[in-house]
Amino acid sequence: xxxxxxxxxxxxxxxxxxxxxxxxxxxxxxxxxxxxxxxxxxxxxxxxxxxxxxxxxxxxxxxxxxxxxxxxxxxxxxxxxxxxxxxxxxxxxxxxxxxxxxxxxxxxxxxxxxxxxxxxxxxxxxxxxxxxxxxxxxxxxxxxxxxxxxxxxxxxxxxxxxxxxxxxxxxxxxxxxxxxxxxxxxxxxxxxxxxxxxxxxxxxxxxxxxxxxxxxxxxxxxxxxxxxxxxxxxxxxxxxxxxxxxxxxxxxxxxxxxxxxxxxxxxxxxxxxxxxxxxxxxxxxxxxxxxxxxxxxxxxxxxxxxxxxxxxxxxxxxxxxxxxxxxxxxxxxxxxxxxxxxxxxxxxxxxxxxxxxxxxxxxxxxxxxxxxxxxxxxxxxxxxxxxxxxxxxxxxxxxxxxxxxxxxxxxxxxxxxxxxxxxxxxxxxxxxxxxxxxxxxxxxxxxxxxxxxxxxxxxxxxxxxxxxxxxxxxxxxxxxxxxxxxx
Amino acid sequence: xxxxxxxxxxxxxxxxxxxxxxxxxxxxxxxxxxxxxxxxxxxxxxxxxxxxxxxxxxxxxxxxxxxxxxxxxxxxxxxxxxxxxxxxxxxxxxxxxxxxxxxxxxxxxxxxxxxxxxxxxxxxxxxxxxxxxxxxxxxxxxxxxxxxxxxxxxxxxxxxxxxxxxxxxxxxxxxxxxxxxxxxxxxxxxxxxxxxxxxxxxxxxxxxxxxxxxxxxxxxxxxxxxxxxxxxxxxxxxxxxxxxxxxxxxxxxxxxxxxxxxxxxxxxxxxxxxxxxxxxxxxxxxxxxxxxxxxxxxxxxxxxxxxxxxxxxxxxxxxxxxxxxxxxxxxxxxxxxxxxxxxxxxxxxxxxxxxxxxxxxxxxxxxxxxxxxxxxxxxxxxxxxxxxxxxxxxxxxxxxxxxxxxxxxxxxxxxxxxxxxxxxxxxxxxxxxxxxxxxxxxxxxxxxxxxxxxxxxxxxxxxxxxxxxxxxxxxxxxxxxxxxxxx
Numbered sequence: 001x002x003x004x005x006x007x008x009x010x011x012x013x014x015x016x017x018x019x020x021x022x023x024x025x026x027x028x029x030x031x032x033x034x035x036x037x038x039x040x041x042x043x044x045x046x047x048x049x050x051x052x053x054x055x056x057x058x059x060x061x062x063x064x065x066x067x068x069x070x071x072x073x074x075x076x077x078x079x080x081x082x083x084x085x086x087x088x089x090x091x092x093x094x095x096x097x098x099x100x101x102x103x104x105x106x107x108x109x110x111x112x113x114x115x116x117x118x119x120x121x122x123x124x125x126x127x128x129x130x131x132x133x134x135x136x137x138x139x140x141x142x143x144x145x146x147x148x149x150x151x152x153x154x155x156x157x158x159x160x161x162x163x164x165x166x167x168x169x170x171x172x173x174x175x176x177x178x179x180x181x182x183x184x185x186x187x188x189x190x191x192x193x194x195x196x197x198x199x200x201x202x203x204x205x206x207x208x209x210x211x212x213x214x215x216x217x218x219x220x221x222x223x224x225x226x227x228x229x230x231x232x233x234x235x236x237x238x239x240x241x242x243x244x245x246x247x248x249x250x251x252x253x254x255x256x257x258x259x260x261x262x263x264x265x266x267x268x269x270x271x272x273x274x275x276x277x278x279x280x281x282x283x284x285x286x287x288x289x290x291x292x293x294x295x296x297x298x299x300x301x302x303x304x305x306x307x308x309x310x311x312x313x314x315x316x317x318x319x320x321x322x323x324x325x326x327x328x329x330x331x332x333x334x335x336x337x338x339x340x341x342x343x344x345x346x347x348x349x350x351x352x353x354x355x356x357x358x359x360x361x362x363x364x365x366x367x368x369x370x371x372x373x374x375x376x377x378x379x380x381x382x383x384x385x386x387x388x389x390x391x392x393x394x395x396x397x398x399x400x401x402x403x404x405x406x407x408x409x410x411x412x413x414x415x416x417x418x419x420x421x422x423x424x425x426x427x428x429x430x431x432x433x434x435x436x437x438x439x440x441x442x443x444x445x446x447x448x449x450x451x452x453x454x455x456x457x458x459x460x461x462x463x464x465x466x467x468x469x470x471x472x473x474x475x476x477x478x479x480x481x482x483x484x485x486x487x
Numbered sequence: 488x489x490x491x492x493x494x495x496x497x498x499x500x501x502x503x504x505x506x507x508x509x510x511x512x513x514x515x516x517x518x519x520x521x522x523x524x525x526x527x528x529x530x531x532x533x534x535x536x537x538x539x540x541x542x543x544x545x546x547x548x549x550x551x552x553x554x555x556x557x558x559x560x561x562x563x564x565x566x567x568x569x570x571x572x573x574x575x576x577x578x579x580x581x582x583x584x585x586x587x588x589x590x591x592x593x594x595x596x597x598x599x600x601x602x603x604x605x606x607x608x609x610x611x612x613x614x615x616x617x618x619x620x621x622x623x624x625x626x627x628x629x630x631x632x633x634x635x636x637x638x639x640x641x642x643x644x645x646x647x648x649x650x651x652x653x654x655x656x657x658x659x660x661x662x663x664x665x666x667x668x669x670x671x672x673x674x675x676x677x678x679x680x681x682x683x684x685x686x687x688x689x690x691x692x693x694x695x696x697x698x699x700x701x702x703x704x705x706x707x708x709x710x711x712x713x714x715x716x717x718x719x720x721x722x723x724x725x726x727x728x729x730x731x732x733x734x735x736x737x738x739x740x741x742x743x744x745x746x747x748x749x750x751x752x753x754x755x756x757x758x759x760x761x762x763x764x765x766x767x768x769x770x771x772x773x774x775x776x777x778x779x780x781x782x783x784x785x786x787x788x789x790x791x792x793x794x795x796x797x798x799x800x801x802x803x804x805x806x807x808x809x810x811x812x813x814x815x816x817x818x819x820x821x822x823x824x825x826x827x828x829x830x831x832x833x834x835x836x837x838x839x840x841x842x843x844x845x846x847x848x849x850x851x852x853x854x855x856x857x858x859x860x861x862x863x864x865x866x867x868x869x870x871x872x873x874x875x876x877x878x879x880x881x882x883x884x885x886x887x888x889x890x891x892x893x894x895x896x897x898x899x900x901x902x903x904x905x906x907x908x909x910x911x912x913x914x915x916x917x918x919x920x921x922x923x924x925x926x927x928x929x930x931x932x933x934x935x936x937x938x939x940x941x942x943x944x945x946x947x948x949x950x951x952x953x954x955x956x957x958x959x960x961x962x963x964x965x966x967x968x969x970x971x972x973x974x
Contacts, residue, residue, distance in 0.1 A: 135638060136634075138641060139633040139634055139641070139848075142630060142848055143627075143630025146629050150623065150626055151622060152819070154626070154816075155617055156819055157819060189846070190843060192842055193841055193842035196842070205692055205714070222840050225687075227692070330641035330642075331641070332644060332844075332848070333641060334845065349712075350712065354683050356821075357819075357821065358846070359822075361626075361819070361820065362849070
């Protein structure tokens, strides 16, 4: 029995490895769109793996939309939509690197409020699909754990949060390259609270925060409320924030903190390459500038390896690492955490001032789930689903949106960034879609630099279904009419 | 069966009424310390109630320390400790009414951190006794409700919080004189978060907040972090904030918000009389100044009537009413609420920015408890216990502390404010007590005006036990040594 499980696990790893290898050959252009990849038999011989393993690997590549099977002929590389460039880096000196006050008027604020309206087709909000969450197990553990720790369950969790939970978080920090003790962690009510505490622990009103552009709109709103200034640094869907341009900016303008969604970035899906992560930490350390890292999508990697945190390279305690279980387990449980590094005393003080502590019972339930609930197994399952759904949505955008549309190709998470031809106005598209009961997030929400993402929208692939596909078709048609032609 | 329950309830009300009447005669001085009150038989005849009812009433008065039974002789009024004056109001013009920046140094910050240390005898922190909370019922409801609302339980609760909970909160708002709809409520992670949101929704850095002195130390800390200035307004244990002095202050110094613990004030136990509440609202309305009302102890009235909220007199939406279930049900559930009045949009925005929403499962459990758990019954039970414990602790302070000590006589809650003779230093007393494993809150924590409460401490009567009494004896002896004599 034991051996069978082990063999099963080994075989799974093997087919994942095969898929990754062939996938990367496609990514790198060794096999181009329309080209035939090796036959199953051929690859099985070359790679010394079973026919079954290759079949599983190919089936996976097919699911994620990288290849297609042609009957009686074999597997072929599918045509792909290009990824959006999002302002390719120019000479930094030519970039408009000016810190600005954030001042959101009524339109974006209204959209931010409406975007999570549950009556809409959920293409807009960045929330996970509750059908993919381990609802019953978690709710059961909520009951058992509150009975097991009956007095603790109704009592304040203490300034850092429930110890059992912090032990589990500390163990899992190894997955993203961090060695931390339970005493290095402060439990928060989700990642948004962690980032909010981090901003307030590092900045004073009037200070400037550097962020990769486009910027997750909630952060824009936070920066406005805290009276901070924003410096938008160009980023690309492949590498994230352009560290060279940040370097240039730091030499020319005062910056007091840097805020980054490091892995499977919201909204552009980027994962900063390891060398860039290392470089970013070194650069900020040189200037003694704190980095607030939001890694809330990190556990949703499609590949076998979860990317490391920028925090993994932090030797000076300058990185405040923020994350939560809201994308993978239960947003309603409000369980997140922060590794505040040298800002630990301030973060703890702020947490105590704001709400003393986060709710105890949901911390106990998540702690138990991490210990005995099969979190890794669950992660593998939802990663596979999100991978598939992201591929399907990318494919649908290619079919349904006007020519010239590009879409990101994230390696994790469930967020897509769509750049449509000039002439499509994301705000107008949002308004029209809203009338049809469809929620999308217009690109202009993600910047303070006016028109930069006017022709962009952010989509959520987590809820992929026929209904979502139909909604996407509707939005695509609307966009098509805006460019004045037929899609 | 039905009739028996009703009779039982009527008899209960009756004995409470008898106790209240005799109690108020004692309060007003009709019966003085040492005097004999009417015999049981006599009062039964006079008030047309049964012997049993009078016996229960007298037993209650005995329990709360107002009378004592002398064998073969009857019931006598007990001697009482005087209440501390806490800076009796002088001519307002003589008060030092200067708004100051709050700047807490390491000592108070360290004490605030240590005060809730669970290894200490809990005389310091303002937390309820978990043995008096309906732990098992709440934890059971946590299980049943999360199963009943399985998807909702793991999902975001929405910007205002769980509707079922808000319906219950709206119903109960009648108890404190407020007529509100579920749509007027924003659920928060406890009362501290509600006050924090209220401060940020009403004030900008540099603004001045007027507060009754002594000030609950967490608010001092919040005001410091938010970069606000504090104007301390004198208050008395009977009437709370001196509204006349506030009136004078408003005419001479700019004030941007007023923050008040209205009922069973922390730390001095005051309940502002109805007329003063009405006057306060009118005064602030004249100046268009928002009032942040913290009513977290309001449900813990010892008498049959719960005091009204200041909010009850608010016609202009200027009062932001804040409360929670942390003192009565479960601090660890982190369920509180705010009625933000005209500041509703700002409060909702801030809540969304800070942590999106509070945890859903604990909101569901509290909603069910309020609907079917017997909250009123529970309240009656813990009010009785706290009443008794407060009386016992007052009595013990009288016996164990040096002559000249005064102590407040709150009509609700479980907090006592003790003023000791000049010469006793609260900070030193705190340090000495800490060495013996006893936690107390030194008076100097509650002000920014230097020495004003140097010879005061705040005590928590919620955990009354032999161990607590012994700890109190130890602290009393320490204080006695500080005045240089024998207690």
